[in-house]
Amino acid sequence: MSTKQMEHKVADLSLAPAGREKIQWAESRMPVLMALREKYGQTRPFAGFRIAGCLHVTKETAVLVETLVAAGAEVAWSGCNPLSTQDDVAAALAAGGVPIFAWHGMNTAEFYWAIDECLGRRPNLTLDDGADLIFSAHARHKELAKTSIIAGTEETTTGVHRLRAMAEDGKLLYPVVAVNDAETKWDFDNVYGTGQSSIDGILRATSILLAGKNFVVAGYGHCGRGVAMRAAGMGANVIVTEVKPTAALKAILDGHRVMTMDEAAALGDVFITATGMKDVIVARHFAAMKDGAVICNTGHYDCEIKIDDLTALAGAGRAIRPNNEQYTLPDGRRVFLLAKGRLVNLAAAEGHPSEVMDMSFANQFHALLWMSREGKDLAPAVYDITEEQDQEIAALKLETMGRRIDTLTPDQVAYARDYAAGT
């Protein structure tokens, strides 16, 4: 770890004005988070807290970072994926004085160096997307994880799964809030956010017509469901592959064809993985694909598509347009890999729309606030956002949308609890 602290490391500070325009655009579409900025900008509950974040550097993330700063926190930031950083946004944050260490196209060593720079600021709260910051704290900065860090938060399904496994093994050193598991996160961000942004990434990278295409979605969790829904909405014929019987049944009842990847491989025009599992598309699948097949991933890590198998079959890829590489199989068939198998929605597009991230990041803000107050008294475990918190965020979102809903009368509330009511 360096002894002298670097102010920031971004691709190009001169991009800051363009990044600031983007951030202002996002602010205008994130009213819940902006209301939190307004409210807690007065009381500054994070004064004295140092927060390290490791999450995609997008315009929406910038709104979260600047809200935490407005609420009194000292914040240091790194990106959580080598290809998801928006360099203009990173520049704007750096120009605004945030110690940020992120640029598009970082290699693995640089990625962990950036995390270490943030941890070098001795945070007492961590914020993760994929849990790399927490894992780094536990692996390379154990003393920090045991002493300085009070608590953390985690944004993704993949990260929460791993943290729960870590907690079960007794290895987690501080409490973590599963932001992903809030209803106002997974039921909106994972479904509608991933659905729209993944299609956005595929279209920016390929410009293909989706109508009439066989569109293979691997994994029918919330993300896969969102992608399938939006692809079907654009006229694609969706095929779902699954390993979980209940998820497969849901896909069938939602009107999609379900089959194995071995069967789908020869049929698909577009393939997208959304499983959180490795080796979903492997050599025998590439070998069976049609000429022109497009392959991409929207799961957190880039191991869902086995790219080594593809290069073993077809040699190196050739970039034919941004985020789109052509691989030519020995018999001349071409398959196109988008965004190097990394998150297509963040690498080839801008990630989820601001309107959705508004709720996800309001959850992050509240989770950090909760942990700043109570984290030090909680055992190391994975904690859920409370139902009241979830409903409060949903209610605020509805209010900002100008929508009103009904309220139960006291009589109805009593009825709901009346186990003697009968028919």
Ligand code: ADE
């Ligand atoms: N994850 C998915 N979309 C995102 C976005 N727009 N900003 C930050 N994280 C994201």
